[in-house]
Amino acid sequence: MKSQKIYLSVLLLLSLCFTECKKGEDDPLLSLRTRKARVVGKWKLVSGLKTTVSFPSWTTTTEYTRNEYIQKYTGSNQTEKGDIFYFIEFKKNGEVNESRQLEYNDRHGIVGTWNFTGGIGGKKNKEEILLHDSRVIFPSDIVYNIKELRAKKLVLVRGYQYNANGFNEEFTFEQ
Helix, strand or coil: CHHHHHHHHHHHHHHHEEEEEEECCCCCCCCCCCCHCCCCEEEEEEEEEEEEEEEECEEEEEEECCCCEEEEEEECEEEEEECEEEEEECCCCCEEEEEEEEECEEEEEEEEEECCCCCCCCCCEEEEEEECCCCCCCCEEEEEEEEEEECCEEEEEECCCCCCCCEEEEEECCC
């Protein structure tokens, strides 16, 4: 009888892990490290894609690799290339340092704090991460959806749409 209770308790605990551990759509089914423990560290961009739509029909597609970008414009044969870098360091104490130059004249960074969002709307708890830049006069927050979080891989996604204008971006990082 006692062994059955232990067996049922272990089974219940494992079933909770399988339903609670997977937050992002491409997360591992089970991880022995907490979500926070997997986020903490210094991350470097390995690939990315950004699509920007401007009214009426101007679309810019930018592909990122470890060290360069290629930007293509619809409606023309114009292409731009250049060097890039993108690092994010999430510290255990909640501090964040971000430094990036993703396109020509798009160099900026964040020095501030980070935290998971608390399951807003249809999102699960810790499915999104918020970066808060504390250096600016008017607070600036960026919220990313965590598509995938593994021990050495992080995929961040975000987008914005207003009428016919907007953007979608997805960045893959490695430690």
